[in-house]
Amino acid sequence: MSARRPQGRSQRGRARISQRVGELSPSGIRKFFDMLATMEDVISLGVGEPDFATPWHISEAGISGIEKGYTMYTSNRGMLELRQELSRNLSARYGLTYDPDSEILVTVGVSEGLDLAMRAIINPKDEVISPEPTYVAYEPSTLLAGGRFVPVPTTVENNFRVKAADIEKRITGRTKAILLGYPNNPTGAVMEKADLEEIAELAQRHDLVMISDEIYDQLVYGVKHVCIASLPEMKERTIFLGGFSKAYAMTGWRIGYAAASEEIIEAMTKIHQYTMMCVPIMAQMAAIEALKSGEAAVKEMVADYDRRRRVMVKGLNAIGLSCFEPKGAFYAFPSVAVTGLSSEEFAEKLLIEERVAVVPGVAFGGSGEGYVRCCYATALDEIREALRRMRRFVQRHKS
Ligand SMILES: Cc1ncc(COP(=O)(O)O)c(C=O)c1O
Numbered sequence: 001m002s003a004r005r006p007q008g009r010s011q012r013g014r015a016r017i018s019q020r021v022g023e024l025s026p027s028g029i030r031k032f033f034d035m036l037a038t039m040e041d042v043i044s045l046g047v048g049e050p051d052f053a054t055p056w057h058i059s060e061a062g063i064s065g066i067e068k069g070y071t072m073y074t075s076n077r078g079m080l081e082l083r084q085e086l087s088r089n090l091s092a093r094y095g096l097t098y099d100p101d102s103e104i105l106v107t108v109g110v111s112e113g114l115d116l117a118m119r120a121i122i123n124p125k126d127e128v129i130s131p132e133p134t135y136v137a138y139e140p141s142t143l144l145a146g147g148r149f150v151p152v153p154t155t156v157e158n159n160f161r162v163k164a165a166d167i168e169k170r171i172t173g174r175t176k177a178i179l180l181g182y183p184n185n186p187t188g189a190v191m192e193k194a195d196l197e198e199i200a201e202l203a204q205r206h207d208l209v210m211i212s213d214e215i216y217d218q219l220v221y222g223v224k225h226v227c228i229a230s231l232p233e234m235k236e237r238t239i240f241l242g243g244f245s246k247a248y249a250m251t252g253w254r255i256g257y258a259a260a261s262e263e264i265i266e267a268m269t270k271i272h273q274y275t276m277m278c279v280p281i282m283a284q285m286a287a288i289e290a291l292k293s294g295e296a297a298v299k300e301m302v303a304d305y306d307r308r309r310r311v312m313v314k315g316l317n318a319i320g321l322s323c324f325e326p327k328g329a330f331y332a333f334p335s336v337a338v339t340g341l342s343s344e345e346f347a348e349k350l351l352i353e354e355r356v357a358v359v360p361g362v363a364f365g366g367s368g369e370g371y372v373r374c375c376y377a378t379a380l381d382e383i384r385e386a387l388r389r390m391r392r393f394v395q396r397h398k399s
Pocket residue numbers: 048108109110111112135181184185213215243244245251254255256
């Protein structure tokens with residue numbers, strides 16, 4: 001008899017998977033969406049995407065492109081007209097000058113931009129420092145590039161802003177980059193200029209790359225977003241990642257962009273040209289229209305999010321789920337401490353008992369424990385009904 005036990009199918013299957021991918025945990029959000037898909041009458045505050053359709057004139061630009069026969073590949077870097085518009089846009093908003101020929105790359109969302117940025121700069125075991133709670137893709141993209149992810153916990157006492165001193169404590173000889181994502185998913189936190197200046201000084205002193213995911217830069221309420229690349233001496237070491245998904249309600253078009261030094265964009269383009277070739281041309285045509293004349297629609301959507309934000313935050317605090325005021329993105333991040341439940345227990349029971357979907361804070365890293373993420377890119381009526389259901393739930397579970 002053979003000493004080796006016959007391998008089961010799943011064991012054999014797993015053995016074929018690379019160690020790097022095998023060790024990656026699935027997103028903590030997925031479990032809830034799988035449960036949600038089997039249930040009826042659920043109000044979802046779970047998904048992080050606009051409930052608006054893409055403004056029609058933007059969609060029409062993509063459709064009209066198809067009708068005219070624009071259905072082919074474009075330049076790997078993206079259509080020149082789009083890169084020129086992006087360059088103009090970044091100059092108008094942040095006073096930054098990016099050469100459309102060499103310093104801008106159009107990507108398949110910020111998702112691809114992030115992956116390319118990591119793969120372009122990371123050597124094995126290089127470390128990337130990033131605030132936590134963290135957007136779910138930051139750690140996996142670091143690990144998949146062969147790097148190590150070093151989280152810096154942030155707390156509600158500091159409005160979930162990361163401090164330069166807390167980053168500095170984690171800098172080692174292997175630190176390659178700081179990765180920031182503000183306005184923040186999941187907390188809704190924004191950074192203040194003075195804090196960013198200290199972090200910029202740190203990056204310069206330790207010669208670190210700054211990766212800045214600013215996908216929510218236009219979704220701010222009563223504050224001005226500060227772009228870290230626009231601080232003195234920061235442009236050449238910053239990889240700016242921007243997108244269309246959130247501000248223009250274009251998640252399904254899959255388009256974003258990266259702006260950085262010529263060397264970094266060249267390296268990112270090398271990967272992009274072999275893996276993606278280019279972003280679909282119709283999405284690029286729609287994005288040109290968004291940049292040329294989408295501002296009014298963005299302003300309207302932001303005003304609407306702001307109304308919903310106020311209702312959500314006031315409502316959460318009123319039912320005992322203490323919530324700091326988020327000034328950006330479209331998320332509220334209330335504490336569930338009053339119930340004595342863990343964030344996963346809270347989210348699971350709330351979904352089963354009251355049919356409201358929220359995301360457990362622990363899905364965004366250990367420092368998200370004790371909180372849940374509620375996305376308020378949802379119709380006001382639904383938010384109000386969700387709050388009524390949550391009130392009942394909290395009353396039942398108050399510890
Ligand atoms: C912080 C953050 N970065 C990036 C992304 C991905 O955006 P995209 O649709 O541009 O790939 C998201 C989407 O939720 C996000 O919240």
